Amino acid sequence: MRALTGADPKAYVGDSTSPDAVRTRTLAEETARVFRARVVNPRWIGAMQRHGYKGAFELAATVDYLFGFDATAGVVHDWMYEKLAQEYVLDEDTQAFMRKSNPWALRGIVERLSEAADRGLWEEPDPDVIAAMQQVYLELEGDLEDR
Numbered sequence: 001m002r003a004l005t006g007a008d009p010k011a012y013v014g015d016s017t018s019p020d021a022v023r024t025r026t027l028a029e030e031t032a033r034v035f036r037a038r039v040v041n042p043r044w045i046g047a048m049q050r051h052g053y054k055g056a057f058e059l060a061a062t063v064d065y066l067f068g069f070d071a072t073a074g075v076v077h078d079w080m081y082e083k084l085a086q087e088y089v090l091d092e093d094t095q096a097f098m099r100k101s102n103p104w105a106l107r108g109i110v111e112r113l114s115e116a117a118d119r120g121l122w123e124e125p126d127p128d129v130i131a132a133m134q135q136v137y138l139e140l141e142g143d144l145e146d147r
Contacts, residue, residue: 011073031066031075039066040087049097056102059088063109070121081122085113085129089136103140110137 011027025033038044039062048055063084070076088094088109098106110133116122117130 027069027073028075031069032077032080035066035076035080035083040083045087045094049094049101053102056098056105059094059098060102060105060108060112063088063112067112067116067121070116071119076116076121078123078125081113081116082126082129084109085125085133089113089133090129095136099140099143103144107137107140107144110134110140 012024013027013030015023015025015030045059048058051058066076066080066084088098089106095106098109113122113133114130114137117125
């Protein structure tokens, strides 16, 4: 179990996007909702790919934001880290896009996910996923040095 310094497990978020149906969710519920609806939504990922360098940057920034939420509020679960690794790093199409458009963003994602595992935020990462991400990282380092 991870220690959460100053984290309030009962934090709430108000959703007034539809004024006739205002909702209140816990921060954990809202994080999971946004994660499914946007972060790993293939349509959103595809939209980011249409933006080239900036889209790849946005994918990396999204991983940074989730990491920050987890480090401060403990709301990102292992299945979310696993899905980020699968969709952002190990998916062939997304990886090819990132390598071409902004390999530094892909490197940053691998570094951030590895840091989450090292810090115990990603509590039980699949060793095969970690090894596959490390291989991507090593390949990227070689590619970036050749530039």
